[in-house]
Amino acid sequence: MYQFEPSRVLFEERALEYPLGARLWERFQDEQREIRLIPSHNRVTGLPGISDAEKFREAKKTLVVGIRRTKELASCRPSADYQLVLSTSCPGMCEYCYLHTTLGRRPVVRLYVNIDEILAEAARVIKNRRPQFTAFEGAATSDPLPLEPYSGALSQAIEFFAEQEFGRFRFVTKFTEVEPLLSLKHNNHTEIRFSINNEEIIRKYEHHTPRLKERLQAAAKVAAAGYPFGFLIAPLFFTPDWQKSYTELFTSISAYLPRNAAPTFELITHRFTSRGKANINAVFPASDLPLDAEGRRFKFGQFGYGKYLYAKEEMDLAKEFFGELIPRCFPEGKLLYFV
Ligand code: SF4
Known part of the structure; x- marks a missing residue:
């Protein structure tokens, strides 16, 4: 059982005007930890720590309760049409976190109290685009599940989307406390995906997160609750025995699910940006992540910064490999994208 227990909780002053x-504020008053008011959730100062690594760890133990003011929803290809930002950052400490580039070296964990307003904006977008379906990604800026006991934001979003004829919700997590979501009315409008990798990679690089077995058990629970579900396998590393290790991973997934299960798969090969690399080296100085630009291909991404990808030949080979592996293990499964 994983429970995020922040060492300190900082409240944006105006967040107290919202019921959540x-x-x-009342809930954390009862508990033994630092709690204080700050003028804006974007201005967090005075965290302890001297080195970048220490400051990073303290930021991950800091919960900021704020108001999401950005109205315009950002796009979120290839996973969805738009981001639905209910939280930012997460208490996990993955060395290759996709947020190293955007959140920098002090990724405090933020939850937003104005969930009604965020969902109202989603409703407006859905209305404007109907009869087209509009999909929203709830994990573009965070892993939202560890915050659920505090915010209830996922539950609220799932029930909101259950009523949306043309709106769909999806989020991905490495965490496993899915019980509060299992009995919700979802109408098949929310897809829950689990971010996984082979055991060795999880053990080496994904600190403060549940192990593979626990994630697969959680996936089996959401599948049994009737949710559309799937797996994000990221980042794919082309280690010398990658075909063997990823075949073993699929054998493990199969062991937890019925043969007729229909998970989706999203596969993302390892990539890094220069900024992400600098941040990783600062906060994980002992990391042995492969971050050498040599042998990689440089490409500009959708958010305006370039990234280093594996060579095209390696990616083509892997795409073919997984294109055969998935239907062999899950005849009803579906590969949504490979990048
Ligand atoms: S669980 Fe996801 S969001 Fe959290 S640190 Fe790991 S990769 Fe980043």
Whole structure:
């Protein structure tokens, strides 16, 4: 059982005007930890720590309760049409976290109290685009599941999307406390995916996260609850025995699911940006992540910064490999994308 227990909780002053902000203020008053008001959730100062690594660890133990003011929803290809930002960062400490580039070296964990307003904006977008379906990604800026006991934001979003004829919700997590979601009315409008990798990679690089077995058990639970579900396998590393290790991973997934299960798969090969690399080296100085630009291919991404990808030949080979592996293990499964 994993429970995020922040060492300190900082409240944006105006967040207390929202019922969730006021409730959390009361809740954390009862507990033994630092709690204080700050003028804006974007201005977090005074965290302890001297080295970048220490400051990073303290940021990950810091919960900021704030108001999401950005109205315009950002795009979120290839996983969805738009981001639905309910939280930012997460208490996990993955060395290759996709947020190293955007959140920098002090990724404090933020939850937003104005969930009604965020969902109202989603409703407006859905309305404007109907009869086209609009999909929203709830994990573009965070792993939202560890915050669920505090915010209830996922539950609220799932029930909101259950009523949306033309709106769909999806989020991905490495965490496993899915029980509060299992009995919700979802109408098959929310897809829950689990971010996994082979055991060795999880053990080496994904600190403060549940192990593979626990994630697969959680996936089996959401599948049994009737949710559309799937797996994000990222980042794929082309280690010398990658074909063997990823075949073993699929054997493990199969062991937890019925043969007729229909998970989706999203496969993302390892990539890094220069900024991400600098941040990783600063906060994980002992990391042995492969971050050498040599042998990699440089490409500009959708958010305006370039990234280093594996060579095209390696990616083509892997795409073919997984294109055969998935239907062999899950005849009803579906590969959504390989990048
Ligand atoms: S669980 Fe996801 S969001 Fe959290 S640190 Fe790991 S990769 Fe980043």
